Amino acid sequence: MEHYFPYASQMVSDFTQATQETVLMTVSAMIIAGAIGLVIGILLLLTGSRGLSPNAPVYWVLDQIVNIGRSVPFIILLAVIMPFTRLIVGTSIGTTAVTVPIVVGTIPFFARQVQNALLEVDSGVVEAAQAMGLGNLAIVVRVYLKEGLISLVRSVNFTIINLIGLTAMAGVVGGGGLGAVALQEGYQRGRTDVTVMSMILILIFVFITQVIGNAVLKLIAHGRA
Template identity: 45%
Template sequence: MIADDLVELLWQGLRETAYMVGVASLLAAVGGLLVGVALVLTGPGGLLPARPVNALLGLVVNIGRSLPFIILLVAIIPFTRAVVGTTIGTTAAIVPLTVSAIPFYARIVETALREVDRDVIAAAHAMGANRRQIVGKVLLREARPGLVAGLTLTVVALIGYSAMAGVIGGGGLGDLALRYGYQRFENDIMIATVVLLVAFVQLVQMVGDVITRRLAHR
């Protein structure tokens, strides 16, 4: 393949991957944070203990985490079509990416929040802080390093999932590797996509590590 054509294909694939991962990461961060906070609040010893709600949330999260992504892609095709009107393309791929990432990040959020020192929470409660203040100014604030580290892990996982989205025409580097590298045996494209994916993961991990360290030192 001509070098200019290869560069254009790779650049387009990288843009599509960044778009899918970026939007899915943002939605997963919001959704996972809400679910994770709800798990902590409704759990034993939480600020709003509710065993049935906690058990239901835990069941949904566990089911979401147990499904292999390639199966999830196919299983929620009707839902994807209902949300975005199609099952093909980068926008359609965002739906299963988000659905898979929310329960993944929710458990990380739950773990990070449960690691916050109980004495800090008790002190805030003794000073008259209400539930919203305890969640926003104590739990989430104290757990920021763990939350950022967990989000970094989630984004890295989404990069890998986005490559699998190429199986259903999701676009991105995975679709490029499948169509050209696998089906047409063009090894130069396969190698190039692998290099770009590795570089993308390394960049995300490096940025996440830097932010996590800075938050931990404050």
């Protein structure tokens, strides 16, 4: 270990803290962005031309917000919303501060994922629910969310992996986490082994996320069998 990772082997505590920060940023951002993105995704579904309550103006506004939000490069978003970040958390540096732009950048991404996942639900099932007299809210909960659960879990898994990448990029502005270690302690100081170790830990994090996601999907599929 010391032979191949001479500097990284001396930074166990730094890597431990950075890993904890990465997990904290990923989980907290997923919870917040997931809740908001789910609502926006459902609204996009309902107000679309094929939705339960078509509303062209509302859909157009939401659709444009999502499209613009997904189009802005994250590194630019970090700088653009710094004033908003300071307003929310009082600073633009650190793990907590960087979580704000991560959430902002993830909301439109996840909202579109939710919309696409729920659009996969069989329209025949939806029409049957309407024929039974169920209201829109009941159809969303009992039909769309239930029937589209597997697709939603895939979307969550995909979004978490994307979030891990955003937390690594946040190291550019001193956001903490493994990305900051790779950049500040590895790249800038010419310590290649530190950068490689950071990459390995991030890949392990991604692998664990995929394993958990696949396990959840198998449980859902088994429960429906």
